[in-house]
Amino acid sequence: MQIAECGVRIGSMADTQRFDVLVIGAGPGGYVGAIRAAQLGLRVACVEKMPTLGGTCLNIGCIPSKALLDSSEWFAQAHSKFAHHGIVCDGLRLDLPAMMNRKDTVVQGLTHGIVGLFKKNGVISLQGHARLLDPQTVEITADDGTSQTVQSGAIVIATGSEPISLPSLPFDGDRVISSTEALSLPEVPQRLVVIGGGAIGLELGSVWLRLGAKVTVIELLPRLIPGTDTQIASALQRALTKQGFTFILGARVTQGAVQDKQVTLTVENDKGQRSELTADRVLVAVGRKPYTAGLGAAEVGVVFDERGRIVVDKHYQTSVPGVYAIGDVIPGPMLAHKAEEEGVALAERLAGRAGHVNYDVIPGVVYTWPEVATVGLSEEAAKSTGIDYRVGTFSFLANGRARCMDEAEGMVKVIAETKSDRVLGIHIIGPRASDLIAEAVLAMEFGAAAEDIARTMHAHPTLPEALREAALNVDRRSRQS
Ligand code: NAI
Secondary structure (H helix, E strand, O other), rough: EOOOOOOOOEOOOOOEEEEEEEEEEOOOHHHHHHHHHHHOOEEEEEEHHHHHHHHHHHOHHHHHHHHHHHHHHHHHHHHHHHHHHOOOOOOOOOOOOHHHHHHHHHHHHHHHHHHHHHHHHOOEEOOEEEEEEEEEEEEEEOOOOOEEEEEEEEEEOOEEEEOEOOOEEOOOOOOEEHHHHOOOOOOOOOOEEEEEOOOOHHHHHHHHHHHHHEEEEEOOOOOOOOOOHHHHHHHHHHHHHHOOEEEEEOOOEEEEEEEEEEEEEEEEEEOOOOOEEOOEEEEEOOOOEEOOOOOHHHHHOOOOOOOOOOOOOOOEOOOOEEEOOOOHHOOOOOOHHHHHHHHHHHHHHOOOOOOOOOHHHHEEEOOOOOEEEEOOOOHHHHHHHOOEEEEEEEHHHHHHHHHHOOOOOOOOOEEEEEEOOEEEEEEEOOOOOHHHHHHHHHHOOOOEEHHHOOOOOOOOOOHHHHHHHHHHHOOOOOOOO
16 A cells, blocks of 8 residues: 555545545535546545535536526627627527527536546545544545445535525525525516525626526625625626616615515615515525534534634645535635645645645636626735735726627726736726636736736737736726727
């Protein structure tokens, strides 16, 4: 038996019930980490309670929501933009079951893909609900009630998160729904109320608005997508309002009642004034919380913080040696790509290598249209740190490709430290911002100055030229200056 540098015991292949690494949860953190650990020669199993792999992201999160966002975007474009492009679509209508089937097919293709990846990389897939019995032993109970006990040198908790419910309006899965049900509604609601103006509320609100619903968003704070650069968030609010969204900001729901397929809400604003609102469905999207129910983690000594997150050290080890945690169950943004990177970094450490995650350059995307994508410090955050900074902006109105696409709404904003010109943050609202942000992330990962981006040749005419122009504009040299 071999022992890797970090102390994981590398067991014999014949011992089917003992692993070097047992990952609990097959979401983006768990399955990516499991594959990386197996690639590095460790004997790895991944246990998942759902019948398909991929976790929330692939089954009931990122992927189905993006599939519906893309479909509904086509529908909205066909209505509002095609004629402008000289394409006449008479008799345009929605086939919602077909749209849902396409979404399900996309999900199935990707979740089955993980089965193939596990096989190819030698990760053993175990189905059932895992519960820690001790720091090296896990009991796995399958859906049919049968259970088995497995042992592992390292146990990785990657069990993700679940939607937060409102005490005044508990989920009923029909009229008061979470993102899960909002991905599979049987018909377009006439009136949809979304509680929470974050990523989930605005993305799923966009899907149903584009398909014909009247959508009202109730947000506790006086602004949307808290934490995002305020200038960008305000631009998004203006764009979504033009599309037909109604926003009630600085307000909360104090009471809700479901009767005859209708939900009546009492909404209280920040001045204490109350009003009533009715809807066919209410989507509660007020955040997510770590999911660790029935895991037995606390029982074996794993320490949680006041928000129910597992406390880990900088190597993702919990308070119990040999038990690790990554992704949505630990502090940090609840994002698939953050979980993936943690899974890889932990796998590398368990194999005795140097894994690392750069938490300063985590991109955040809201897949509305226009999309919002950001990385690094917002202008407010830069201001609060007291750093002397300069800002360069560029509007897509002056970007040739955006004009050709008829998608000129939005801007790019580059924030750079005055003295060194080092990029502190890049914020984009506009067409394909989700793709454009990759260049910004790469630049920041390499410690680029605004001048580095400005001097990098960009193909013409393309959307990324707007980023270059914003970088030039930090020094007031863009064509728009
Ligand atoms: P969120 O935390 O992003 O937004 C929740 C919003 O609800 C906040 O604006 C908050 O101020 C508001 N809120 C909280 N309590 C409220 C109340 N009682 N009444 C009215 N408003 C209230 O959470 P969200 O959108 O549910 O997403 C959950 C997690 O999933 C987040 O961490 C998010 O980043 C992640 N996610 C990321 C996506 C992406 O990257 N595109 C897509 C979907 C989710």
